[in-house]
Amino acid sequence: MSTPPLASGPEGPRALRPLLDTVLEALDSGARARGGPLPAGGPETVAARVREAVGEALPDQGDPHALRTLVHAFAEGAADPAHPLCAAHLHCPPLAIATAADLAASALNPSLDSWDQAPAASELEVLVAGALAREIYGDGETRPGSLETGGPGEHHLRGESRLPGGHGLFGESRLPGGHGLFGESRLPGEDGLCGEDGLCGEDGLCGEHGLCGEDGLCGEDGLCGGHRLSGESHLAGASRQAAEPHRAAARDLPGAPDSLITTGGTESNQLALLLAREVYGGSVRLVCGANAHHSLARAAWLLGLPEPAVVPAPAGTLDPTALDETLTRLPGPLLVAATAGTTDAGLIDPLPEIAARCAAHGARLHIDAAYGGGLLFSTRHRAALTGLDAADTVTLDLHKLGWQPIAAGLLAVKDPRDLTALRQRADYLNAADDTEAGLPDLLGRSLRTTRRPDVLKLAVTLKTLGRDGLGALVDQVCARAREFAALVHDHPGFALHAPPVISTVLFRPAGATDATVAAVRRALLTDGRAVLGRTRLDGRLWLKATLLNPATGPDDLAALLHLVAARRATLVEGHTPR
Structure with missing residues (x-):
């Protein structure tokens, strides 16, 4: 047998072409x-x-x-998320342009654990990660449409978002001639991190003013301890009131928000808890709503943190009053996790109120916006995320409202100094003399070592569609959800749980038992006719339609409802199949 052809190198494209034809033909015949x-x-x-x-x-x-x-x-044998009747999960149909870009990533196979394995990919990751962090946090100036939290008890809302010429996804300015995603430095200073004012040194973190030492973490003035960003006052059990002045002093130092590319919400949430633990010197207690994603409690267990404190979410969203009572009662340090787009119903916690409570009690804030974060791209829906920029960390998944092939997650971090906890030294990947000579150190960008360049498909999508193109897709699926909810509401055979907040609609056959609702869903799955999810709210079981396909039309929505009604009619109450 001859040596199989390789995907890259001089002969790579020639070898791939006939194989791609085979794949495309097989995809078509299989569908x-x-x-x-x-x-x-x-x-x-x-x-x-x-x-x-x-x-x-x-x-x-x-x-x-x-x-x-x-x-x-x-x-x-696949569940095809591009089929208009496949609407169960936060499982989007990927864009063709993103999928094509992903092919290039697979063919060249860079690994983002050292610069010499991924020279272009490493720079592309810096650019895209910075652009998406700025989309959440702004670029250091007063940003319209956000909640600014200046300290315990100090917060205010800012006005309307997105004025012409405002700062945005593709760089420093949206006016003609402004810098874009692939333009000049995204941060003050030639090195992209720190300017020439002496506050920061050559490593982009710590300078010659004595606040920070040679390791870029802790200095000689006692602000920081000998081994972490934050000193001994942040050890487990220390009061958050004692910790806050140290953190506030550290945050006076310059530094732009950043983000890390992850495999999705689960990894991002785990990273958020890890960073909080390290900021507080070794331990932190998670406080989250009963509506929070299960990955948060799992991350707390995995990291050896105390049992999470669960706050009631009686209407499907975290109750700020109950949160305030919990923060008053519990000793610090505490990490509050809010949700912008619940998995069950697509609901958004009251972010400004939660941010205010966190500021008043000195608690750190993480927002899981894995689902709802895509609303950032929409001028129409962005305001639903007011308060997002108050979070210390934000989870974002672009394989949901971003139409990317899995995986495409991010963790945005307001203060990049928090990322120092991820620093590792492995001589074969980031030897000290190589780093000093100018080779980028990539190990601090992830808990993973080998990492595929998921950034390429993100960069191609952002550059091809722009904010307006992505925003239009967001608007389309949100509109389809409202249309489907109206069909359910007007149909005498169905009950609607509530109007959709994002693109999730909960409904059930009127008068049906929970057993019948479950049986209808399973029958549709067995038939291969429609894919619907399920969730339990208000003590009842609901069918869940998660509309992420912008190509879905009004006839598809009507057909989906008709299928559910017809399948329910074939099931005899009390004799439903298991």
């Missing part, structure tokens, strides 16, 4: 064989088809037709 949003027959039927297609997973002799055979089986 036609499936015939709907999901393969019919249920788990056993699908598993049998896959086993038949695969045969022996590791044969002695290879099969030259394996690519066509397995891609066909993969597509035939």
Whole structure:
């Protein structure tokens, strides 16, 4: 057998072209064989088809037709998020432009753990991560449409967002001739981190003024301890009142917001808890709503943190009054996690009120905006995220309201000094003399070592569509959700839970038991006709339509509701299949 061709190198494109034709043909034939949003027959039927297609997973002799055979089986057995009746989860149909960019990332296979494995990708990550952080936090100037928190008990709302010439996603200015995403320095100073005022030194973190020492973390004036960004007053059990002056002094130093590219909300939330733990010197207690994503409690367990304090969310969102009582009662240090776009219903916690409570009690704030963060791109819907920039950290997923192939997550960080907790030294990747000679140090950008360049598809999408193009997609899916909710509301055979906040609609057949609701959903899955989610709110089970497909039209919405009504009619109450 001859040596299989490689994807890159001089012969890479020539080798890939016929293989891509095979893949595209198999995707098409598999989708036609499936015939709907999901393969019919249920788990056993699908598993049998896959086993038949695969045969022996590791044969002695290879099969030259394996690519066509397995891609066909993969597509035939897939849940296709681009089908208008596939609407169960926060599982978006990826844009063709992003998918094409992802092919280039796979072909060249850079690894973002050292500069010599990813020279262009490492710089692209800095540019895109900075641009998206500025989209949340601004660029250090007073930013319209945000909540500014100046300290305990001090906060105010700013006015309307997005004036012409305002600062935005693609750089320092939106006026003609302004700097863009791939333009000049995104921060003061030639090195992109610190200016020439002597506040910061050559490493972009600490300067010659004595506030910080040679390790870029702690100095000789007693503001910081010997091993962390924050000193001994932040050790577990220390009072947050004692900790706050030290943190406030540290935050007087210049530094622009940044973000880290992650695999999604789970990793971003875990990183947020880790950074909070390290800022406070070794321990912090999570305070979150009953509506919070399960990954937060799991991260607290994984990091060895105390049991989270769960605050009631009686209407599906965190109750600020109950939060205030909890923060008053518990000793610090505390990390409050709010949600902008709950998984169950797409609800947004009252962010300005929560930020005010955190400021008054000296608690750190993390906002999980994995779902709702995409509203930032929409002029129409951005105001729903007022208060987002008050958070110390923000989770964002662009494989939800960003139409990216998985994975495409981010963690935005208001104070980049918090990221010093991630610094590691491995001589084969970031030797000290290499770093001093100017080679970028990438190990502090993630908990992972090997990292694929997910940034490429993000950069291509942002540059191709711009904020207006992404905002239009957000507006479309939110509009479809409102239209579907109106259909449900006007149909005598259905009950609507509430008008949608983002693009999630909860509904159920009127008068049905929970067992019937569950049976209707499972029957549609087995039929392969429609994919709906489920959630439990207000003590009842609801069907969930999560509309993330901008190509879905009014006829598709009507067809979805008709399918649910027809399937319910075939089920006899009290004799529903399990």
